[in-house]
Amino acid sequence: YFAAMKRNIFVTGATSGFGKAIARLFAAHQYDLIISGRREERLQELKAAWEQQYGVKVITLCFDVRDRDAVDKAIGALKQQVDKIDILVNNAGLAAGMAPIDEGNVDHWERMIDTNLKGLLYVTRQIAPMMREQRCGHIFNIGSTAGKLAYRNGNVYCATKFAVDALSQSMRIDLLPYGIKVTAINPGMAETEFSVVRFDGDAEKASKVYEDVRPLQAEDIASAVFYCASLPAHVCINDLTMTCLTQANAFYSIKES
Ligand code: NDP
Numbered sequence: 004y005f006a007a008m009k010r011n012i013f014v015t016g017a018t019s020g021f022g023k024a025i026a027r028l029f030a031a032h033q034y035d036l037i038i039s040g041r042r043e044e045r046l047q048e049l050k051a052a053w054e055q056q057y058g059v060k061v062i063t064l065c066f067d068v069r070d071r072d073a074v075d076k077a078i079g080a081l082k083q084q085v086d087k088i089d090i091l092v093n094n095a096g097l098a099a100g101m102a103p104i105d106e107g108n109v110d111h112w113e114r115m116i117d118t119n120l121k122g123l124l125y126v127t128r129q130i131a132p133m134m135r136e137q138r139c140g141h142i143f144n145i146g147s148t149a150g151k152l153a154y155r156n157g158n159v160y161c162a163t164k165f166a167v168d169a170l171s172q173s174m175r176i177d178l179l180p181y182g183i184k185v186t187a188i189n190p191g192m193a194e195t196e197f198s199v200v201r202f203d204g205d206a207e208k209a210s211k212v213y214e215d216v217r218p219l220q221a222e223d224i225a226s227a228v229f230y231c232a233s234l235p236a237h238v239c240i241n242d243l244t245m246t247c248l249t250q251a252n253a254f255y256s257i258k259e260s
């Protein structure tokens with residue numbers, strides 16, 4: 004009976020950074036996991052480690068969120084294995100490059116729009132009807148301080164996160180008649196693989212982003228998500244913006260003294 008009551012969480016982009024920390028924290032609290040990403044090896048490693056360490060069930064789904072058919076196929080197969088999804092975390096995302104608008108790389112732009120925006124939509128379109136059927140559920144969208152205030156050379160990345168902000172607001176309205184919560188989590192600078200990805204593997208350039216600051220860590224974001232997910236049924240945190248102590252917003256931060 005208790006096995007049937009067990010809660011689960013589906014985290015996209017769980018092979019690294021926030022997604023990995025979120026999945027681990029929920030596993031530690033006995034949630035079954037559905038974890039996704041493109042790196043199959045990492046998914047398998049995490050599944051083996053967490054099933055052993057936490058005694059939870061971990062389903063891995065290896066797909067690219069930009070590939071609509073792959074999303075539909077993977078989640079279609081998932082629906083044969085689980086009969087509910089308690090929590091969805093739309094986390095998979097990235098920044099590619101950081102250039103003024105007149106010099107931007109159009110391939111970078113498309114990668115960000117396809118991942119951060121269309122990928123989030125493809126996954127949500129599959130999972131939201133399940134939650135509607137269940138008459139409950141909780142969707143987290145990982146936005147950013149970059150989705151609240153634009154910064155220099157942030158242009159398209161900021162635009163995708165502004166769009167996520169709009170989607171979180173609108174999804175909440177659409178889904179609240181069915182008891183589904185929608186929470187936007189908007190972190191500021193956090194040390195993950197984010198900047199290494201943004202600067203195409205240039206570790207030195209990436210580490211410069213966090214020079215003289217004590218950035219958020221992935222575990223900080225995981226704690227915030229867990230807090231929001233642990234509130235009573237009638238309470239929803241709609242929008243949570245979090246930064247490290249020396250950052251005020253996407254535009255303004257100071258050096259650690
Ligand atoms: P990481 O690079 O550490 O993690 C990104 C995750 O997204 C990886 O697991 C990656 O998995 C997955 N991912 C990326 N592209 C795709 C894709 N096309 N299909 C499937 N999965 C994909 O970065 P973060 O943890 O920092 O980023 C997570 C989210 O947080 C992003 O949406 C980012 O924009 C946002 N964010 C980050 C901040 C930061 O400063 N770090 C601050 C605010 C928001 P794989 O490569 O295996 O596919």
Ligand code: 8X3
Pocket residue numbers: 098146147148149190191192193253
């Ligand atoms: C990622 C953090 O500072 O590049 O959303 O906007 S930042």
